Amino acid sequence: MQASRVRKQTDARGGDIEDISFSNKEIPKIRTSLLEWYDENRRDLPWRRLSSGQDDVHVEHRERKAYAVWVSEVMLQQTRVQTVVDYFNRWMEKWPTIHHLARASIEEVNEMWAGLGYYRRARFLLEGAKMIVEGGGEFPKTASSLKMVKGIGNYTAGAIASIAFEETVPVVDGNVVRVIARLKAISANPKNSATVKNIWKLARQLVDPKRPGDFNQAVMELGATVCSPAAPSCSTCPISHQCQALSLSRSNESIQVTDYPMKVTKAKQRRDYSAVSVVEIVEEGSQSDSRYLLVKRPDQGLLAGQWEFPSVLLDGEADLASRRKAIDIFLKQSFGLDKEKSCKVVLREEIGEYVHVFTHIRLKMHVELLILHLKGGINFLQRNQESTTMTWKFVDNKALSTLGLTSGVRKVYNMIEEFKQNRSDSLPMKTRKNRRENNLIKRC
DNA sequence: AAATCGGGGAT
DNA sequence: ATCCCAGATTT
Incomplete structure (x- = not known):
């Protein structure tokens, strides 16, 4: 009382x-x-x-x-x-x-x-x-x-x-x-x-x-x-x-x-860190069929049911090697992509960081572009997908730009587009082709 | 009562 | 950076 x-x-x-x-x-x-x-x-x-x-x-x-x-x-x-x-x-x-x-x-x-x-x-x-x-x-x-x-x-x-x-x-x-x-x-x-x-x-x-x-x-x-x-515009109220x-x-x-009303101080956001891998699949022979891999978030919790690029929540600030390792494990467990399989890394490059701010989380994303060359093409993932509950799909460039995406995913995609634009501006086509075929292709 | 759950515009 | 928006649900 x-x-x-x-x-x-x-x-x-x-x-x-x-x-x-x-x-x-x-x-x-x-x-x-x-x-x-x-x-x-x-x-x-x-x-x-x-x-x-x-x-x-x-x-x-x-x-x-x-x-x-x-x-x-x-x-x-x-x-x-x-x-x-x-x-x-x-x-x-x-x-x-x-x-x-x-x-x-x-x-x-x-x-x-x-x-x-x-x-x-x-x-x-x-x-x-x-x-x-x-x-x-x-x-x-x-x-x-x-x-x-x-x-x-x-x-x-x-x-x-x-x-x-x-x-x-x-x-x-x-x-x-x-x-x-x-x-x-x-x-x-x-x-x-x-x-x-x-x-x-x-x-x-x-x-x-x-x-x-x-x-x-x-x-x-x-x-x-x-x-x-x-x-407030009290004079016109x-x-x-x-x-x-x-x-x-x-x-x-x-x-x-x-x-009025009294200002209320709010709690500071938690800090999260993630590694995001924009996985682009290049099919053998047909360059036009380049597609991006999207995975569906769980239907509960943050950004429920929304599509995103493959990503891993990290323990804290992690260095490049740790981030790549985390992504590799994720891709292997979810899609069977691993070193034993016959896929080639055409390109793996850090694109940059992006900090996305939610009401209660401040998420720093480390974004990489990972271009993979699959001999079996997209069907390869189809065959290995049964062992996981992960829901995923492939989306081509055109579809990605019109698809409903969360703000963070849209931002990451814009970073990728910008990166590609800069790269094609600075490298002649011939050089690009040579580098891809002679230097950058590595075994997984 | 406190935490969770997005994103953006204004300042 | 900070505030806060035609809030509701879960813990």
């Missing part, structure tokens, strides 16, 4: 955050000003074209909108509007309704999502679509029933319910936290669960029962365009008169609007 009191979150004046609420005077002002502003300033976004409101009575059309809102909201989790637009359009073109999506494969979905990040979201979307369609096809229409679907949490449930079905429920995302923290000058840690709970309570007070979907979008739109994290952070900043020089 005592302990929980001590930890209780407070607002700027040291008061109890649970005592903060919107008065009956400010609520209608905020609703009216915000909706008026939103009607004038809302961005024209693809998922808004279908979801304008309450006047469509046909169930089918309404559920079509709900599906579009669902897809957009999941894509928008921790992801900027600008990034989502193209992915959303491609997705809706391929799977216009939940019934189309329910028939898709996880492989198709993964490729469509490639580059967008947080790949669990895509898997949950597919699983949710199958669940709904196979369970009778009725789209869940309330926030509480929506939350039963994997990948739909508090925010997304509120967003779909209010935008597609006009349920009077709030949403709280990063924008809403910021807007409300400033409106009420809440200096408590915004990551603290008690603070989050109370911001939900405040958002619930505000949401306009006449236009819940538009109101929720208005708050988020304000947070994204006016009440921004670093440089429609609810600046209700903003306590702005008011405090005017009466106290040591206070700024951007002090």
Whole structure:
């Protein structure tokens, strides 16, 4: 009892955050000003074209909108509007309704999502679509029933319910936290669960029962365009008169609007190191059939289900010899490529390093290009693949440039392309051919 | 409560 | 470099 009191979150004046609420005077002002502003300033976004409101009575059309809102909201989790637009359009073109999506494969979905990040979201979307369609096809229409679907949490449930079905429920995302923290000058840690709970309570007070979907979008739109994290445009803000952070900043020089919400320091990333080998197979005789080897990552964990160049996670910073040894072992165990077999190394060269930064990992990749000449060609790998669970495929140059790839793999491929470009610029064709045939070919 | 899970744009 | 984005799930 005592302990929980001590930890209780407070607002700027040291008061109890649970005592903060919107008065009956400010609520209608905020609703009216915000909706008026939103009607004038809302961005024209693809998922808004279908979801304008309450006047469509046909169930089918309404559920079509709900599906579009669902897809957009999941894509928008921790992801900027600008990034989502193209992915959303491609997705809706391929799977216009939940019934189309329910028939898709996880492989198709993964490729469509490639580059967008947080790949669990895509898997949950597919699983949710199958669940709904196979369970009778009725789209869940309330926030509480929506939350039963994997990948739909508090925010997304509120967003779909209010935008597609006009349920009077709030949403709280990063924008809403910021807007409300400033409106009420809440200096408590915004990551603290008690603070989050109370911001939900405040958002619930505000949401306009006449236009819940538009109101929720208005708050988020304000947070994204006016009440921004670093440089809010208070002079153009429609609810600046209700903003306590702005008011405090005017009466106290040591206070700024951007002090709200409180900044939370994040943990440093773990440091990982990997050896990446871009394996290019050159078939005997036909130079045009040069192909790259891609392997599929496990369907759980980091970058689940995504394709990548063969790579090995290293113990730490490793020297060239150790990295090559690790790659050799990987290729032998996964594909039976080893010294006894009749393959030739046409080229093995270090391309460079690339540091890829995730939210919680800082991965330094050592990239090499490994051109192999196989007498049996690609079929060689086919025969040796039975002993492993590794899923792999070959992709030619053209396909690689259009394929859905994660950002890191795309970057590595660009390094390879650049390397090859430089090499062919600096070496005449004749020299290249001679060097390959006379000097660089070694036994594995 | 803390860790996991991407990627990119703005500063 | 750092922040943070229309977050959710797992541990």
